Amino acid sequence: MKRVIVNPIFRDTVTFTKTSIETNGKYTEAELTLMPGGKNPLHYHLSYSETFTAIDGELGLGLARSKKKFLKPGETYTVEPKNLHHFFNPNEKEIKFKVVLKPGHEGFENSLRILYGLAEDGLVNKKGIPKRLQHIAIISCMSDMNLPGFFTLIFPLLKRVANKAKDSGVEQQLIDSYCI
Numbered sequence: 001m002k003r004v005i006v007n008p009i010f011r012d013t014v015t016f017t018k019t020s021i022e023t024n025g026k027y028t029e030a031e032l033t034l035m036p037g038g039k040n041p042l043h044y045h046l047s048y049s050e051t052f053t054a055i056d057g058e059l060g061l062g063l064a065r066s067k068k069k070f071l072k073p074g075e076t077y078t079v080e081p082k083n084l085h086h087f088f089n090p091n092e093k094e095i096k097f098k099v100v101l102k103p104g105h106e107g108f109e110n111s112l113r114i115l116y117g118l119a120e121d122g123l124v125n126k127k128g129i130p131k132r133l134q135h136i137a138i139i140s141c142m143s144d145m146n147l148p149g150f151f152t153l154i155f156p157l158l159k160r161v162a163n164k165a166k167d168s169g170v171e172q173q174l175i176d177s178y179c180i
Contacts (some may be wrong), residue, residue: 001109001180003103005116008111009128011038011089012100016111020104028104030089031055034098039088044143045079047103048108051078057095059086071097084148110179111143117178136160 004015010129011034018029042062045144052059054071061069061077069077079085089095100107106141113134118124123131130136146152165171 002113004038005032005113006018007116007119007128008125009119010040011035012040014116016109017098018104019109020101023104025104026102028106030099031096032099033094033108034059034089035094036089036092040086041129041147042084043145043147044084044137045108045142046071046081046146048105049078049080050085051076051100051102053098053100055096055098056125056128057089057091057093059095059097060090062086062088073120074163089176105144107142110175111139111145113179114142114174114177115139133158133161134165135174138174142171 001019003014006013013033015031017031018027020028052061052071053076054073056073059071062085063069070090071077118130118135119128125131130139137158140158
């Protein structure tokens with residue numbers, strides 16, 4: 001499994017320090033390096049919490065209702081399941097931070113590997129969203145990373161598309177291309 005992945009759209013590097021398999025499902029741990037202006041989209045998870053800890057530089061967190069929180073090195077904040085959030089770098093230099101998912105989530109790990117691989121291959125739009133509906137569906141269902149708004153409304157359709165993609169071998173092709 002790839003331990004280090006890079007996303008040129010979100011402008012970050014993820015290093016998996018402990019995977020769900022390594023912790024018997026208790027947690028997933030990763031260290032991220034985020035370039036100035038880097039961020040990920042607003043999203044939420046249903047099945048796990050995310051705990052963010054700033055390591056080097058100030059980490060910005062966007063939360064529900066347009067609230068923002070800024071973590072200084074050593075400070076921690078946990079986003080519970082079902083809560084909207086995203087992270088961003090408000091600084092003019094790169095930052096480092098740690099993320100811990102509880103419980104661990106192998107699907108999240110693989111979905112990031114796939115998403116970042118697609119981004120490196122130019123198969124996402126300028127917002128980092130895959131260009132193919134099948135890929136969006138697979139990543140959404142695999143990761144339990146849910147986007148608000150329009151994507152929430154079409155999630156039942158995405159789930160059907162993901163199931164068909166799994167049955168036809170597309171999901172396995174993505175895993176073979178980007179996760180091994």
